[in-house]
Amino acid sequence: MRPALLIVALIVFAALLGPFLLPYDHASIDWDSVRVGLFTDGHLLGTDDLGRDRLARLLVGTRVTLSVALAAAMVALVIGVAWGAIAGWVGGRTDELMMRIVDGLYALPFMFVVILLMVVFGRSILLVFLGIGFVEWLTMARVVRGQVIALKQRPFILAAEAAGSPARATLLRHILPNVAGVAVAYLMLTVPHVVMIESFLSFLGLGVQEPLTSLGILVNEGAEEMDMNPAALLLPGGVLVLLIASLTIAGERFRDRLADATK
């Protein structure tokens, strides 16, 4: 748990504070040093072919990727928990109907849906994470529904009913707090997944727009010049891999610990 969380914390920390510490921002052009190599003219990672500081772009790109991922995961959390909790709690035909809708949405090729959204509504960072969130909540809803159904059969829910607790109060005070752990664990696993989707969309040119950047765009740009300047591909790629791997490991650890604790 420790190393994975530490790496995530370091990356988040650098992405948040790093840009303030640099004399350059991600969009301004240094006309005196266009396309210079590592450690030249005060540019630690050099500049790209427009003379923009690569380190600043890497930090800002990480920040954008992370915030899109977090925002999309939150969208998934809110919709998924609400949908799953209601389906599981009410049960019966309502449950059947709500879960068939989820199944139906699963069947749509979601990349296609996101791309279609982009094409119809134009590119915007808001749309990117809304689009991803709308896809990611499906699994969250299934996970939460399963948990709620399991919890509903526990005697303490029956005891709450005997104590006169109205159904809504039972749901809010007994069910949701007990689902929270699992939902958070799943949220932690959703974030790296969304990071990957966002990077993929950006790589295709469907993500955020210039001059704003993201890890996916940086990987795309780096791939074009990898024969001359491999660092341009390896650095954003490395950060991406590290981020996804550490987030996944941390999330899985958290989920396993939770499973042990609730046994």
Next chain:
Amino acid sequence: MSEGYVVRNLRVCVGDHVIVEDISFTLSPGEIVALAGASGAGKSMSAMTPFGLSAGVASGSARLDGIDMVGLPERELSRIRAEKVGFVFQQPLTALTPHRTVGQHLHEAATQAGGAKPTTDVMVAMLDAVGLSRPEERLAQYPHRLSGGERQRVLIAAALAHGPRYLVADEPVSALDAALRGEIMALLVRLCRERGMAMLLVSHDLAGIEHHADRLLLLDSGKVAESGSAKQIASSPATDYGRRLMAATPRLSEPLSPLPETGEVLLEVEGAHVHFPKPGWRRGRLDAVLDASLTLAKGETLALVGGSGSGKSTLGRAIAGLGPMASGTVRWQGELLPPRQRRSAEHRGLIQPVFQDPLASLDPRWTIADIIGEPLRWLAPDAERHRPAQDLLEEVGLPRDFASRKPASLSGGQAQRVAIARALSANPEMLLLDEATSALDPLVADGVVSLFGRLQRERGLSMLFITHDLALARRTAHRIAVMEAGRIVECGSREELFANPQAEATKRLIAASG
């Protein structure tokens, strides 16, 4: 080579923890020795570890027909187990591999020690010996087709398939229905006697052991508290632990202890009907309770007794307004109580439940004080809200500082007392006790039962005591109602019911508990 299983100074450790220490006993051929005691006393560990079937590490000596099994490599142990010993475990529902037929299980069991492949006739004979009906058909059946009792019979047949000299049975009947327990125990004992097999029996059910075992070892926190002939320990235990354990075990033969006086009739249930939709597409109807009627007076305990699936819990929940009721009436002092959701706070407070699994009936994220206070929040008028949780904790025999704890830090018995305190905080007239003591250890359960007795005397509470344990019902209840397949087949005072049982189901239950 000396025959028999001789254990001397057995000590079992798991990691740095000493689980059991200084256990010595001898199991001669054809003899039945029982290990009994509270849970955590180390019964299963002492029985299983020498055979290499637990996480523990044994030291001391355990000689089976002269071969010391302590320290033997797993290969050797495996050979000894396969040749000489049969094992029967507690969980008949999970101990059979779901995708293999009964025949395949028997085949595997018979050939594991290099024995000859059994013919169909041999396997049919095996199933016949354990009392399974239609053994020819059973061979081709998968485990899910069998009931719990049938599965346990198959497991016994498999344990005996290779003709072992020794049988180790770890709580072989505790997962089964009360009515089945007696049958399966009798079967095990008969098989031992017929085949001259020796059995090492692990059980917490003292009432069951005393009729069947030759000798008995009472374990208390990893040590032998008392050992000797089973009959002698049962009738006159020598140690304090033995006496407490025996006193905590209800028996049908014990003298009836007096119960508090009862008052006027409070609860009248008439013609209660409960049914559920069957799962699946073609929704049929599953009748859980049919035309059940009963009454309960102030300060009275009525025991609702029956096998699992007899509808006793469903009926109890319908009465308390916690489950559906299709038709019939529930009256409280002549006033009609509406079903489930439409019950007012005042009516809900009258009947409060205590369930079987104490830890699962407390929300793990709440503090004890919040749990106990939950009914007050919804049911009590404002003026009465101020009775602190601490007072209730004291009333159920727990320290006041438990209020700030979480359920995970409680033992089963403590958790059950918290659940009782929660029920009491609504200031009920009646408690619905749904197998409220059956998940607890004998000593702890006895403590909870006497708490119910005290509460009844002090508060004049009426109790509907749902249980599968007829002897416990006889000890605690004024009247007993016997349920079978959704109907109340017989209801009478405890004296009458045992003196002159009418229904077949009652007679069977009495026989099984004897």
